[in-house]
Amino acid sequence: MKYTRITALAAVSLAATLSLTACGSDNSAQGSVSKDSSSTAGSSSSDNQSSSDTGSKSQSNSGSDGSQAGSAKSGSGQDTAAETTSNGTAAGGKTTFCKTKDLAIDAAPDSADPGRVNITMMNRGATTCSATGFAGVDIKDADHTSNPIERGHAQPRITTLKPGDAAVFDIAYTADNSGNSLSSPTNILVTPPNETHTVTLNWPTGAGDIKGAYTDVQVYPTHTVNQG
Structure with a gap:
């Protein structure tokens, strides 16, 4: 047990x-x-x-x-x-507009038309430039008033100026042969196309008298000398 x-x-x-x-x-x-x-x-x-x-x-x-x-x-x-090119053109080949300081500007009566004054702009700069378009024109009178000239009905022509080349534009009006013209122009104020600087020229000796008012005078676009 x-x-x-x-x-x-x-x-x-x-x-x-x-x-x-x-x-x-x-x-x-x-x-x-x-x-x-x-x-x-x-x-x-x-x-x-x-x-x-x-x-x-x-x-x-x-x-x-x-x-x-x-x-x-x-x-x-x-x-x-x-980038810019050495001949005064911008990148892409566009020509810059002529500067007033680079232009020799002169006014002369048209030998074939007593109601026309030719204004020549010669490029005296070192680069090619464009003078295409209408110049701004005012005519100053003996009474000291300044009268803006209207544009004529014409299409601008390409006007490219190499150094030494010249462009021409005209101011045209109806000549007054009566000897009783009420206009007594003394100066032409010219502002080249696409510019803001103005030059003052003497009214050219030998230019015909203006018939009517300055509102009847017209300015035409520039062209190169060889374009006529």
Whole structure:
């Protein structure tokens, strides 16, 4: 009877030992799994950080290259805009308008028509220029009034002047042969086409008297001498 009781106690003790061993093994396994999961998560985080760094570097490099390309284009554009040719034309081949200071301007009566005054503009500058269009003309009278002259009905002709070339335009009116003209012109004020600076010329000796008022006088566009 005593032996049987000892045997039963030994069996209970063995069962408890096995139970504790099993629990320790499960905890150890869970700890191992947890560590592995943590390690995997850490590895994924490291990979993601590496990808982020790579993307950031790629964007940084791309932005730098783009900025350099834009700067090069801007520089090229500025160089093109600044280009001019040595003969006075702007970039693209457009000729600049003649400046008053570069023109020698003179007025003379037309030998074939007493009701016409020819005004010549010679390019004394060093570059080619354009005198195309209508000059501004006022006639100053002996009574000190200044009278603007209207444009005649004519189309401007291309008038490009190389250094030494001349352009001509006319002011025309009906000549008064009666000797009773009420007009007494003393000066012609000329502003070349597309200019703002004016020169004052003397009314040419030998020009016919003006019949009627200054409103009857007309100015015509410029043309080169060889255009007639």
